[in-house]
Amino acid sequence: xxxxxxxxxxxxxxxRTALLVGAVVAVTSGVIGVFTVLRGQSFAGHSLADVATxxxxxxxxxxxxxxxGFLAAGIAAAALMEAxxxxxxxxxxxxxxxxxxxxxxxxxxxxxxxSLQTATTGASFTxxxxxxxxxxxxxxxxxxxxxxIALFVVAAxxxxxxxxxxxxxLARARGVNVRLVGIAYLAALAVSVSLAAVAIxxxxxxxxxxxxxxxxxxxxxxPARAMAVSALTGLAATxxxxxxxxxxxxxxxxxxxxxxxxxxVALVLVGYLLSYVRPRAQRAPRSPHEDECGPExxxxxxxxAAGTExxxxxxx
Amino acid sequence: MLNTWIAASIVxxxxxxxxxxxxxxxxxxxxxAIPNGAFAGAAxxxxxxxxxxxxxxVFALCGALGIGALGAEGRGRKAxxxxxxxxxxxxxxGLGALFVSISSQYAEETYSLLFGEVFGVSRGEVLPILGLGVAAAVAIxxxxxxxxxxxxxxxxxxARGVSTRRMDxxxxxxxxxxxxxTVPVVGALLMFxxxxxxxxxxxxxxxxxxxxxxxxxxxxxxxxxxxIALSYQTNWPLGFFVGTIGAxxxxxxxxxxxxxxxxxxxxxxxxx
Numbered sequence: 107x108x109x110x111x112x113x114x115x116x117x118x119x120x121x122r123t124a125l126l127v128g129a130v131v132a133v134t135s136g137v138i139g140v141f142t143v144l145r146g147q148s149f150a151g152h153s154l155a156d157v158a159t160x161x162x163x164x165x166x167x168x169x170x171x172x173x174x175g176f177l178a179a180g181i182a183a184a185a186l187m188e189a190x191x192x193x194x195x196x197x198x199x200x201x202x203x204x205x206x207x208x209x210x211x212x213x214x215x216x217x218x219x220x221s222l223q224t225a226t227t228g229a230s231f232t233x234x235x236x237x238x239x240x241x242x243x244x245x246x247x248x249x250x251x252x253x254x255i256a257l258f259v260v261a262a263x264x265x266x267x268x269x270x271x272x273x274x275x276l277a278r279a280r281g282v283n284v285r286l287v288g289i290a291y292l293a294a295l296a297v298s299v300s301l302a303a304v305a306i307x308x309x310x311x312x313x314x315x316x317x318x319x320x321x322x323x324x325x326x327x328x329p330a331r332a333m334a335v336s337a338l339t340g341l342a343a344t345x346x347x348x349x350x351x352x353x354x355x356x357x358x359x360x361x362x363x364x365x366x367x368x369x370x371v372a373l374v375l376v377g378y379l380l381s382y383v384r385p386r387a388q389r390a391p392r393s394p395h396e397d398e399c400g401p402e403x404x405x406x407x408x409x410x411a412a413g414t415e416x417x418x419x420x421x422x
Numbered sequence: 423m424l425n426t427w428i429a430a431s432i433v434x435x436x437x438x439x440x441x442x443x444x445x446x447x448x449x450x451x452x453x454x455a456i457p458n459g460a461f462a463g464a465a466x467x468x469x470x471x472x473x474x475x476x477x478x479x480v481f482a483l484c485g486a487l488g489i490g491a492l493g494a495e496g497r498g499r500k501a502x503x504x505x506x507x508x509x510x511x512x513x514x515x516g517l518g519a520l521f522v523s524i525s526s527q528y529a530e531e532t533y534s535l536l537f538g539e540v541f542g543v544s545r546g547e548v549l550p551i552l553g554l555g556v557a558a559a560v561a562i563x564x565x566x567x568x569x570x571x572x573x574x575x576x577x578x579x580x581a582r583g584v585s586t587r588r589m590d591x592x593x594x595x596x597x598x599x600x601x602x603x604t605v606p607v608v609g610a611l612l613m614f615x616x617x618x619x620x621x622x623x624x625x626x627x628x629x630x631x632x633x634x635x636x637x638x639x640x641x642x643x644x645x646x647x648x649x650i651a652l653s654y655q656t657n658w659p660l661g662f663f664v665g666t667i668g669a670x671x672x673x674x675x676x677x678x679x680x681x682x683x684x685x686x687x688x689x690x691x692x693x694x
Contacts, residue, residue, distance in 0.1 A: 146501030148508040149451040199450040200622045204672045206454070207615030211665020214537035214612070218659045221533075234536070235519040309458070310519070313512035320505045365523045371516030378509055 123246060124238040124305075124348050124366070130253040131305040132314060132340035134298040137333045138260055139319030139340075141291060144271045144329075150187060152312040153202050154292075155299045157183035157209040159308040162233040163216035172233065173245055176303045177252070180296035183209070188289055236307030236367050238348065249301060256297040259290055267291055268329055305344070306367040314340050317374035324381040343373035425548050427650060432555040433604045434616065434646040438624075438639030439562055440600045441617030443593060445625055446573040452489060452594065454614040455507045457601045459485040459514030461610035464535050465521035474535075475550045478605050482598035485510050490591040537609040537661035554603040561596045569593060570631060612661035616642055619668025623675030641671050 142151045161179020162172045186205060217233065232240075241249075260267070266287050270277040274284045295315075302311030322336035347369035354364035444453040460482040467477025492506040562569065572579040572589040579586055604613040620641035624634045649663035 143501070143505055146504060148501070148504035149454075152451070152454075152508055152511070199448060200445055200618060203450040203454065203614065203618040204622060204669050207612065207619055207665045208669035209665075210612060211615065211662040211669075214609070214659040214665070215662040217533065217537070218662075235515075235522075307519070309515050310512050312508050313516065316505055316508045317512070320509065363523075365516075365519045368516045368520040368523075371512050375509060375513050 118352075119243075120239045120241075121348065121352060123241055123243055125345060127241055127246060127249055127301075127305055128238060128344040128348055129341055130250050131298075131301045132318070132344040133337045134253040134256055135302050135311070135314040136318045136322075136337035136340035137257060138295055138298045139315040139317075140322065140329065140333050140336050141260070141267055141271060142295060142315055143319045143323055144268070148312075148316050149199060149202060151295060151299065151315050153206045154180055154183050154187070154296055155303060155308050155311040155315075156206055158296075158300055158303050158311075159233060160209045160213040160216065162303060162308055163213045163220065166233060167216045167220040171242075171245055173249065173300060173304050176300035176308065177297065179209075180300045180303075181293060184289075184292035184296040188285075188292055232307075234307050234309050235365060236303065236305055236310065238305045238366050239351075241304065245304075249304065252297050253301055256294040256301075259294045263287060263290055264329075306370050310367045310371055313371040313374045314344070317371075317378055318343065321374075321378045321381045324378075339377050340374070343370050343377060347373055425545055427647075429548050429551045429603075430646045430650055431643060432551055434642040435639050436555050436558050436600045437604060437613070437616040438620055438642035439559065439635060440597055441619075441621035441642070442624065442631075442635045442638045443562070443569060443573060444597065444617055445621040447590075447593065449593070449597075450618055451504055451507050453597065453617045455489070455511035456482055456485050456594070456597055457605055457610045457613035459511055459518075460598075460601050460605050461535050462514040462516075462518030462521060463602075464605055464610075465518045465525070469521050469525040473546070473550070474605075475547060475554075475602060478602035479554070479599070481514060482601045483595065485514055486594035486598035487591075490594050493590070535605065535610060537612065537659045551603040554599050558596050558600045558603075561592075561599070565589070565592060609659075609661045612664045615661075615665045615668040616645065619672050620645060623671040626672075626675040626679045645671065 139151070142148065158176040158180040161175035161177070161182075163175070164179070165172050165175025183205070187202065213233075266277070266282055269280070270282060270284050270287050277287075278284050299311050299315065302314045305311075306314060318336040318340035319332070321339055322332040322334075325335055326332050347366050350369045351363055351366040354369075357364070441453065444450060460478045463477035463479070463481025464474040465477070466481070467474045470477075488510045489503070489507050492510075493503045568579070568584045568589055569592075571582070572584055572586045576586045579589075600617075601613060604616070621634075621638040623641055624638035627637060628634050645664060645667045648667055649660055652658070652663045653660040
């Protein structure tokens with residue numbers, strides 16, 4: 107026990123803040139990430155995070171709290187994606203990519219101008235790779251509240267979101283306003299990405315969004331269970347990452363901690379790779395097409411649960 | 423300065439060519455992930471005190487092979503590949519964060535690796551860049567026809583016995599090679615703009631593969647040259663100009679397509 111929890115871990119203020127924020131971030135990203143993976147929007151989620159970098163570095167330039175910068179840029183990017191139509195497959199990756207490139211260019215400029223102004227180095231590192239141990243306690247209520255709101259929105263829309271993820275046409279036929287649901291979902295995604303950006307850095311927030319959800323969706327086929335597994339996996343990775351990062355001050359090179367983000371990402375990855383090992387043995391006797399269906403199979407289950415037909419998993 | 427200019431021109435030519443295929447094959451995300459991941463290799467190499475190019479080559483290749491190995495085929499392939507790509511990307515970025523934080527000289531080094539630097543290219547780096555550039559160009563030239571076929575008509579390619587999966591892997595490796603030489607010049611985050619912006623602009627103007635590829639190279643060269651000149655004048659980061667000029671060319675391309683007669687529209691289903 108003593109080897110894992112170095113002395114002073116739980117009495118340290120920054121660590122307690124980090125554990126609390128980390129929990130909110132992991133649960134929000136875990137739940138929302140399930141929809142991101144189901145909707146095949148990994149690239150959109152990652153782009154949102156990268157565009158948030160621009161906001162974070164802009165906030166750094168004008169001296170605001172980075173979270174507000176992440177949030178503003180994330181929501182603006184979500185609105186832009188909705189406008190260019192992320193639902194439309196054709197050409198969407200290219201349009202996303204071009205917007206992303208321009209936004210990253212602007213981030214480069216902001217960071218450069220910021221470093222001219224304040225002469226503090228390391229801002230680019232904080233924006234890109236996060237610094238969960240230096241979150242000021244003043245922002246914690248705002249972070250927790252944003253996470254709860256995002257979770258609430260997604261929970262309220264869960265059924266409809268699942269349906270629009272399977273088949274927008276079917277949802278439309280049943281009188282669902284697909285566009286509105288899409289906007290609400292993207293806004294929640296923007297909030298969750300901004301939270302993750304504060305915790306483990308803008309470019310790494312994808313790890314918490316995609317990793318635990320992809321792992322969960324490989325382990326279970328039920329969407330509700332997937333959300334729970336995903337939130338728990340994310341939580342475990344984040345907390346363990348924080349503890350290991352705290353311990354790493356005692357590792358070589360001496361007196362220099364390893365970044366939390368690295369541990370979180372590595373643990374998330376380990377979880378995903380483990381999901382490859384385990385179900386393979388259980389699944390072997392089933393139909394060979396099982397694997398190809400993947401997320402569609404889950405969605406099909408959801409659609410059946412929602413009382414619809416025709417969304418069964420049929421191998422192409 | 424001259425070194426940078428030579429290196430950047432080589433980079434632009436290769437980015438134009440590989441970018442054309444990346445856009446055609448719908449591998450925008452991969453084109454984003456491999457350079458970003460390669461950044462970790464550069465950080466690791468500078469930690470060990472070896473030439474960053476070798477760190478870049480190793481990480482870009484590992485990233486490409488990892489994405490290729492875990493990637494899927496058949497239905498739902500794109501969504502699954504995106505997940506794998508995203509995870510490979512964050513793993514490599516996380517390693518990069520670790521390397522950068524362990525090495526003491528982080529702020530400057532990270533910044534120039536991520537966002538590029540006009541004076542970032544030394545004389546010793548030009549030769550490996552040229553070598554990798556030629557290798558990437560030859561690799562694409564040799565496999566031009568199967569690459570085109572699997573990009574545009576995967577079913578036909580399969581019917582003719584060309585494995586789409588093998589071509590995917592082949593192209594990923596070429597992209598990794600192209601990436602390794604680009605990162606020191608335009609930076610990891612912006613390499614991607616240089617691949618996607620010009621290629622997308624070119625494709626919206628013409629549907630003929632040869633013409634689109636040539637145009638893509640020309641636009642990439644124009645982007646890089648303009649960026650270097652502007653960056654030299656203003657002292658602002660090179661990446662900023664590459665990103666915005668690339669996006670501007672894309673918008674011009676879209677406008678040109680809107681104005682031009684309908685026959686210039688790209689073939690159906692070619693864009694992911």
